[in-house]
Structure formats: C-alpha cells, structure tokens
Amino acid sequence: NAGVTQTPKFRVLKTGQSMTLLCAQDMNHEYMYWYRQDPGMGLRLIHYSVGEGTTAKGEVPDGYNVSRLKKQNFLLGLESAAPSQTSVYFCASSNGRSNNYGYTFGSGTRLTVV
C-alpha cells in the first residue's frame, strides 16, 4: 500500500528553468493538495483539487500551475523557477466526502533554485 508518492525527492534547478513535480495516490481519494513548507511558516497551500479535471487556488498560487487529468495524479508545475521557490513541497490527499476523513501526506520534495 503505497499511499501518496511524490517524485522526485530532491531537485536542484537553475533560475528560469521549468519542472514538474508528480504526486500519485492509490487510495481513490477525491481531494489532492500541494503545499510548500518554509522555516517558521508552517505548510502553505499552493493549489488543490476536489476531483479529476478540477483545480483551485490556495494561499500562495503565484508562479505555479497544476493539473489533475487523472484522479490518482496531481501535477505541480513551475514554468520559470525563482530562488523564492526554494522550499520543501508536500502533496496530500483526502477522501473529503466521507464523514471520518483524514489527510495522507507524501514524503516531500526538496527543491533548491539557484
């Protein structure tokens, strides 16, 4: 039972490069989320999705795009990376329509933009 899998686990980008972070879940969850974690700021929501083909903005969406073409996958894209996007990125999923749902987090992607 894999749960939530994030790839890659580590990446170094040069300013202006692009990349895509992949989140995959095997729990048939409806909801998926992308967060970034920076020291002293907790986890801040970038974008989220309440189902296949739908996405919504979170607290800090600028500079990121997302897609949810398949229910099990949620992609986070950086079109032109900036040093301010150096962070640890976490994906999470949830079956938000049940009465007793929880959130399952991936192991994180550590991204450095130089």
Add this chain to the structure above:
Amino acid sequence: ELKVEQNPLFLSMQEGKNYTIYCNYSTTSDRLYWYRQDPGKSLESLFVLLSNGAVKQEGRLMASLDTKARLSTLHITAAVHDLSATYFCAVVVTHMEYGNKLVFGAGTILRVKS
C-alpha cells in the same frame, strides 16, 4: 480568510516537565488536526478533533478542542526526549464550491533536554 496561530513557536523543555501548546483559529471549523514532524520527514497524524469539548490522549500527549473559543491545546505530560519534534495544528475550512482544505499553523518546535 482563516488564520491559525500557534504559540509558542519554540519550546525548550526539561525532561519530566509539563507544558501546553496553544492553537487559535479565526473562523468556524468542524475539524482540527494535530501533526508531528521529525526533521527531514513527512507529517504524522496525531489527533483529529471533531466537536466541542473533544479530548483525545495518546501516551504523554493530550489534545482538546473548544470550538466556542476557537482554541485547541496540546498538553505534554512528563516530557521525554523522544517527543522532540515540530508540532502543527491544522484546521479544515469548507468552501461551498471548492470543497475543504487544510490550513496550518506555523508549527511549534519542541526540544526536550535531559
């Protein structure tokens, strides 16, 4: 917009002592989570609190929720070194159109000293 405030942000404790971490949130919510994070690791779910007056305990940790005061507490009893970690509270916000999302506090870094 929901704001979640934790205090203290850093806590240095002696082994065997008791202490409380506080989590205040600004708008109505029906669900609050406490998570633990070890350095370089993902988030581990500790408690979910669903109703006013809810109290949950696991080992030396006890969490409570007062929805009227919009306050949750995480009480640590007779701290041991293994409890050293960062603790986050997170509150669910439900949007009619975009579903639910999880908003985090900044986290409390707990260090237990021998």
